[in-house]
Amino acid sequence: MAYTFPKAYLSCVSPFRPSYLYPLLPIALSSQIRSLPPMHAFNLSASLSTTPQDKSSPPTLPSQKGSSSRWKPMCLYYTQGKCTKMDDAIHLGKFNHDCSRDLEVNISMLKCIPSQNLDFFLVLDLEGRVEILEFPVLMINAKTMEVRDFFHRFVRPSEMSEQRINEYIEGKYGKFGVDRVWHDTAIPFKEVLDQFEVWLAQHRLWEKQLGGSLNGAAFITCGNWDLKTKVPQQCKVSKMKVPPYFMEWINLKDVYLNFYKRRATGMMTMMKELRIPLVGSHHLGIDDTKNIARVLLHMLADGAVMQITAKRSSTSPEDVEFLFKNRIR
Ligand SMILES: [Zn+2]
Secondary structure, eight states: OOOOOOHHHHTTSOOOOOGGGSOOOOOOOOOOOOOOOOOOGGGHHHHHOOSTTOTTSOOOOTTSOOOTTSOOOBOTTOBTTBOTTTTOHHHHHHSBOOGGGGSOOOHHHHHHOOOOSOSEEEEEOOBOSSSOOEEEEEEEETTTOOEEEEEEEEEEOSSSOHHHHHHHHHHHHGGGTOHHHHHHHOEEHHHHHHHHHHHHHHTTSOOTTTOSSOSSEEEEESSSIIIIIIHHHHHHHTTOOOOGGGSEEEEHHHHHHHHHSOOOOSHHHHHHHTTOOOOSOTTOHHHHHHHHHHHHHHHHHTTOOOOOOEEEOSSSTTOEEEOOSSOOO
16 A cells, blocks of 8 residues: 655645756765664564554654654655755754655664675666656665665656646656646756766766766666666657666566565565565655665665676667576566
């Protein structure tokens, strides 16, 4: 069951200003690791979530007064590293603007993580079937499991009519209450990637001048659809080449299959099997990215090592080689 934010919470949020008013200034998210009581890795799900579904830690609703550390719903107007009310104390008291809040880890989990071949994981979960509508990437430190940063943009389709876009956004994002913020902030895919490349460079993960693949980092996706299928399709529509940092990735479902020796067909199955409660709304990119990251953190704490599972051929990029013998087809 997906948890949707009551409309009343959103009514206090002012309309979003056009995106060009916002300088490209990603905010480094809180990096603290809370010292929670030692907990075995299998209890991880309880420590990672305080969503309404999590009976072990009932949430404090925004209307209730309490300490600043209580659970707050994610501000749905938070995109491009900020929202219009970042200087409004009442708003900040009601809404969470820190993605790492739903991804807290405890010290005992860190002891269990095997050494990884990568420094950072970039959890990516695209939304949009016809054209990409949302591009969220959560950057996670492979050693400390902390959320280093979050890149999020809503994406404006380039070949859809205005009427079709309106219908599409109303149907998809209307139910989450973010259709307004989508319309106010969505930018074309090409601009999203331009900004993403600046963000990658700021984190020293990739440099346009050097080209090539990511430096010490890899994308983590749930399935091959995002990077094998959707990105090349969108690049074609947006009349651009597939950028070189999208040449390889880690399909979490393949690592899951090889590590646990169990097949999981999707994010919900993995979460169910690992007893991780859902945070936020399924199919809202921001929330799915966080939930996939929670599966990743659970797997790391269980001892999994993340490895590249799929690679494009450099001579014919449409050909993808799958590196695991046992994989989800
Ligand atoms: Zn906000």
